[in-house]
Amino acid sequence: MHSSARKIAANAEDDADIGGIDGIVGFHIRLAHGAVYRHFTETFVDLELTQKQVSVLWLIDEHPDIAQADIGRRLQMDRATVMAIVNRLQKRGFVERGASTGDRRRQTLHLTSTGQAALAQARASVLEHEAWLKSRFTPREVALLIDLLKRIHE
């Protein structure tokens, strides 16, 4: 009897999120992202690559001759932001810009051999980083988490 009263109170609190910041989904996404970001950075200090830079390298490798605008769409980044990242990667000799056949507004992007080598190293580090991240989940939970996250960004 009094236990059901307690339950009701608890539910009421849940509905109102207790006013506490811990009930905010966005708050936990921020913190989780921060933790992942920090560990990623640690893993990549030697390679001197950021998350975004690796993502762009990876994407160019998966889709040779992709254009900057497409990268922006896939990674949900501004065109100007993509350009800044590509500039950095180009300055380090990882990617090259080339002419596009057909549409003269676009440019093709492809990895140099240096870029290929960097990506190969990066892939290994990403797997190490992922192992750290996945170590706290079962394979089922990993799939579940990805599914939930996809619903947010897709």
Next chain:
Amino acid sequence: MHSSARKIAANAEDDADIGGIDGIVGFHIRLAHGAVYRHFTETFVDLELTQKQVSVLWLIDEHPDIAQADIGRRLQMDRATVMAIVNRLQKRGFVERGASTGDRRRQTLHLTSTGQAALAQARASVLEHEAWLKSRFTPREVALLIDLLKRIHE
């Protein structure tokens, strides 16, 4: 028989993440965080507050006379970063720094009445933002997602 062979192949691919960026948990966390960040920013254009700033206001309100170092620990931010944020909030008259009783290294932080008002508005916007975020999940899934995310950042 041949189906088991296929299964093995499929598992092998799973283990290697198919080489695809879509199999990377961190990748989805980044994208999800980006989407949430963007929507948050849209929701708060009028209030001109960022995620971090709201989090800090919220935290100071929840824990009056908290010190900067404690904020940093709870929100996983560098001391220098916390200071930058508190400086901005102080410049806008939302928070005040005060002396700490006992430990003279620390300072206490508390909201001004202006800060209280801003936080009240912010809370409403956060709920609106959260509703957008939660709209794609059942209550069970929300709880599940929070649980999974907590394991990453706790």
Next chain:
DNA sequence: AAAAACTGTCTGTCTTGCATACAATTCGCG
């Protein structure tokens, strides 16, 4: 009492995100 740790502060650098603007190019619709 000396060493180590903590706290706030300051400075500077790097990355990212976004707004704005511009020119060249391509596309869509009348």
Next chain:
DNA sequence: CGCGAATTGTATGCAAGACAGACAGTTTTT
């Protein structure tokens, strides 16, 4: 077909945040 609209890359400037390194005052540990 032709002209306005949309796309693409580029450039610039600004704000926020992360972090490293340094410093001084204070507290805790040994």
